[in-house]
Amino acid sequence: MKLVIERGRVVPFEALPPRSIALDGYVQGPAIDAECERYSFDHHGGCVRHATRATCEQVRDAIVLGLDPAGFTVFCNDVDLDTALSLWLLANPHRAAEELVGQLVVSAGHLDAHSGAWPIGEAMRHVVEWLSEPETTARADGSYWTMNNPQLARLLGDMSRRVDVYTHGQVRADVTKFEIDESYVIEHRGTDWVLARTVGTRAHAALFRDGHTRVVLYRQLPDGTYGYTVAKRSEFVKFFPVVEILQTLGKIEPGWGGGSTIGGAPRNADGSRSKLRPEQVFDLVEATVQRARLACQTHADHQRPSVPPDATVKMRALR
Numbered sequence: 400m401k402l403v404i405e406r407g408r409v410v411p412f413e414a415l416p417p418r419s420i421a422l423d424g425y426v427q428g429p430a431i432d433a434e435c436e437r438y439s440f441d442h443h444g445g446c447v448r449h450a451t452r453a454t455c456e457q458v459r460d461a462i463v464l465g466l467d468p469a470g471f472t473v474f475c476n477d478v479d480l481d482t483a484l485s486l487w488l489l490a491n492p493h494r495a496a497e498e499l500v501g502q503l504v505v506s507a508g509h510l511d512a513h514s515g516a517w518p519i520g521e522a523m524r525h526v527v528e529w530l531s532e533p534e535t536t537a538r539a540d541g542s543y544w545t546m547n548n549p550q551l552a553r554l555l556g557d558m559s560r561r562v563d564v565y566t567h568g569q570v571r572a573d574v575t576k577f578e579i580d581e582s583y584v585i586e587h588r589g590t591d592w593v594l595a596r597t598v599g600t601r602a603h604a605a606l607f608r609d610g611h612t613r614v615v616l617y618r619q620l621p622d623g624t625y626g627y628t629v630a631k632r633s634e635f636v637k638f639f640p641v642v643e644i645l646q647t648l649g650k651i652e653p654g655w656g657g658g659s660t661i662g663g664a665p666r667n668a669d670g671s672r673s674k675l676r677p678e679q680v681f682d683l684v685e686a687t688v689q690r691a692r693l694a695c696q697t698h699a700d701h702q703r704p705s706v707p708p709d710a711t712v713k714m715r716a717l718r
Contacts, residue, residue, distance in 0.1 A: 400489060401472045404548045404555075407666040408476045412439055420468065420489065422475040423454040423482045427656070436471070440485065442512055448660040449634040453508030455484035462488060462495040477666060478543075478551050480531045481511040483558035490559070500566050503527075514630045514661045515604025522575040524604075526565060529577040533557040539580075539600045541621040544670035581605035583616070586677065589685045590692070592639055594677060607632055613639035615684055617677055626672045627680060630661040640691045647687045651675065 405425075412430045415421055415437045427444025429451065430437075440457040442448065452460075462468070468489040475482050484507055488495050507527050509517035519527075528535070533554055537543035546554065564570055580599025583606060587594040592613035595606060606614050612632040617625050629648075631639045645662045649655040652675055654665025664673035673680075 400468055400470070402486065402552065402555075403472060403474045404478075404551050405474070405476055405668070406546075406548060406551060406670065407668040410474075412437070415439070415474070416472065418471050420471050420473045422458075422473060422485050423477065423479075425474045425476045429457065438466070443658050443662070444656060446658055447634065448512060448658040451512070451658070453512040454481045455488065455504050455511075456508040458485040458488050459495050459501070459504045462492045466492075468492055478534055478554050478558075479511070480507050480527065480534065480558065483530075483534075483555050484562060486555060487559045487562045494566065497566070499568070503562075503566065510604070513633065514607070514628070516607040516632045518608075525575050525577045526570070528579050529570075529574045530558060530561045530565065532577070532579070533561075535579060535600045538618075538626075539597075544620050544622065544672075546670070587681045589681065590638075590688050592684070592688060594681045594684075596677070603628065603630065612636045615680060617680070620670075620672060622671050624671045624674055625664065625677065625680075627664040627675075628661065629657070629663060629684070632660075634660060638688060638692050638695070640687065643691065644684050644687045647683050648673075648675070648680065651679075651683065 409425065409427060412426045415426065417435045417437060419437050421439040421441070424441055424443045426439035426441060428439065428446055429441050430439040432438070438461070440454045440461070442451040442453055473486065473489060484504060488504070494500055503526070506519045506523045509519060510527060534543070537546070537554060579601065581602050581604065582599040583595045583597055583602035585593045585595045592615070593611055594615045594617070595602065597616060597618040602616060606616065613636060615627060615629050617627045619625050629641055629644050631641055641657065641660055641662055645655045645657055652665065652673060654667070656662055666672065
């Protein structure tokens with residue numbers, strides 16, 4: 400298996416060569432071409448996040464159901480635990496069906512797909528944070544953003560070795576208590592949403608655990624640009640249209656993108672992100688939220704159904 404890392408690159412599915420696998424955003428959206436053996440395992444573009452599993456879960460299912468990755472070229476454009484687990488599975492397909500591997504993939508996948516909002520057990524959460532630590536620390540201290548592609552490959556190797564240690568049962572008990580700094584500061588409050596700045600290593604899960612269901616989270620990078628995440632707790636949170644927000648921001652600055660519940664700033668090949676200041680992002684997001692509320696109210700005013708009296712009786716009877 401050959402690995403190709405190209406930071407920030409996104410290509411159409413049709414551009415993939417035969418016998419290739421694109422991971423987690425290298426191609427936007429999941430796609431399968433079994434005849435030419437081309438596969439995109441992704442849960443960012445063109446999908447409903449609630450109904451689309453994380454990349455590592457898609458990869459594990461594919462292997463268990465018959466995909467043999469031997470001789471394939473694997474493409475990725477970013478490094479996180481979802482990508483690292485996917486690559487580990489592709490490199491160790493004979494272990495994909497193991498129970499402990501399955502538990503890890505499902506737990507990490509749920510956290511990644513729902514930006515930390517999914518409540519997994521405390522012990523497993525600490526394990527996931529320990530596995531992610533090389534990447535999250537690099538992002539927090541700024542070194543991630545200056546890494547070239549070979550350095551990103553080494554970072555993936557560090558995380559893969561941790562997956563090896565854990566799945567072989569060699570992890571120490573204190574890893575289940577591993578903690579990261581999840582501190583953040585709320586800088587602006589919109590209409591039932593918040594703009595927060597990451598202070599510690601990362602804060603997505605902490606914001607949701609603290610009761611915030613609509614968030615824009617950012618960190619300023621060493622080069623002066625900003626890494627933003629736009630997220631809501633689930634598809635069932637209204638009045639925070641993530642896709643429309645990303646489109647609004649993308650009209651000002653091309654490259655914003657993501658799925659139906661989470662997305663973010665451009666990922667450029669040089670490691671830079673958005674040039675928009677937090678105050679600009681706040682104003683653009685708030686304007687989009689207000690338009691969504693107005694559109695919903697206008698639609699409701701024109702689409703109020705008349706409910707027959709007997710239907711009301713039937714619904715009451717079902718209680």
